[in-house]
Amino acid sequence: xxxxxxxILLVAGEGGVGKSTLIRYLLDRSYQPQKITVGVNxxxxxxxxxxxxxxxxxxxxxxxxxxxxxxxxxxxxxxxxLLVFDLGRFHTFLHVTEWLALMxxxxxxxxxxxxxxxxxxxxxxxxxxxxxxxxxxxxNLAGYLETSAKLGEGVDEAFSNLxxxxxxxxxxxxxxxx
Ligand SMILES: Nc1nc2c(ncn2[C@@H]2O[C@H](COP(=O)(O)OP(=O)(O)OP(=O)(O)O)[C@@H](O)[C@H]2O)c(=O)[nH]1
Ligand SMILES: [Mg+2]
Numbered sequence: 643x644x645x646x647x648x649x650i651l652l653v654a655g656e657g658g659v660g661k662s663t664l665i666r667y668l669l670d671r672s673y674q675p676q677k678i679t680v681g682v683n684x685x686x687x688x689x690x691x692x693x694x695x696x697x698x699x700x701x702x703x704x705x706x707x708x709x710x711x712x713x714x715x716x717x718x719x720x721x722x723x724l725l726v727f728d729l730g731r732f733h734t735f736l737h738v739t740e741w742l743a744l745m746x747x748x749x750x751x752x753x754x755x756x757x758x759x760x761x762x763x764x765x766x767x768x769x770x771x772x773x774x775x776x777x778x779x780x781x782n783l784a785g786y787l788e789t790s791a792k793l794g795e796g797v798d799e800a801f802s803n804l805x806x807x808x809x810x811x812x813x814x815x816x817x818x819x820x
Contacts, residue, residue, distance in 0.1 A: 647675055648697035649808055651801070652749065653716055654724035654741055657705035660759035660791055664726065665702050667791040668801055674794075682716050691805045693699040698805070722753035722784075722808040724800060729758045729788065732768040751782045753811060754803045762790040774785040775779035 653661045662676035662683065663810060669687055681700040688695050693758045703716050704707065717723070725741055727734040736755065745754065756778045771788065778786040789796035 643728065647669040647803060648699065649728045649802060650699045650719055651808075652701045652720040652723040652745070653702060653726060654703045654713060654717075654723060654745060655705055655757075655759075656728070656731075656737055656741075656794075657707075659705060659731075660789075661705065661726050662702050663791040663812045664724075664757075664759060664789060664797060664800070665700055667701075667794060668795045671794070673792050673794070677704065679709075681712070689805060691802055691809065696802075696805060696809075697714065708754040710744065713741070714747060715750040717745045720749050721812070722804050723749050723755070723820045724757050724804060725754050725783070726757040726759050727769065727774075729760050729769050730763045730766045731818050732802055735769045737772065738777060739781070742783075750811075752784050753804075753808055754782060755784045755800065755807065758786070758788040760790060760792070761795065762792045 650786055655661055662679050667676050679702055681704055685700045687698055689698045699715050703713055723745060725738060738801060758774050777784045787796055787800050787811060789800050791797060
């Protein structure tokens, strides 16, 4: 199996949108309630993308207001990012542009994937998929995906799509749009 160079991914977005739970599901394949992230939490794993093993470092950024000033520092050196909002809380979607402003000096927008988390919430949904897609296009983001860590849906897709995008723009695999 080919081994590609290690990648650093940032997971950012408002407090409580489900970032740590998403990462926990990716690593442990189970839905576990998480405590508020204080500062930043760093995880690492090996991830198989299209038959290539990639060493991945994931920076899980605490979303509370008090940690926000540190985001540019955490974004520095990251190869790509998931920018997460909560499908059940419209204001977390409204604040996506603020998060983007903090990150984009260090991470090009075409390496940032917009994520609508908690897609299992049914009628409590407060953000329309079309609106999220429009926002992603407006800011030239890498795309929009929905996830549910509770049901384990879209989680692998989110991380593997982001890694593919990062590898493509860094020319480590041939361009093949996802
Ligand atoms: N229904 C539903 N709830 C979820 C899902 N993922 C996370 N949650 C809930 O959302 C809450 C916050 O999840 P966290 O993962 O701690 O959120 P966070 O974005 O890491 O928050 P900060 O660390 O404060 O930035 C918890 O109560 C979770 O149980 C999901 O897929 N579906
Ligand atoms: Mg967290």
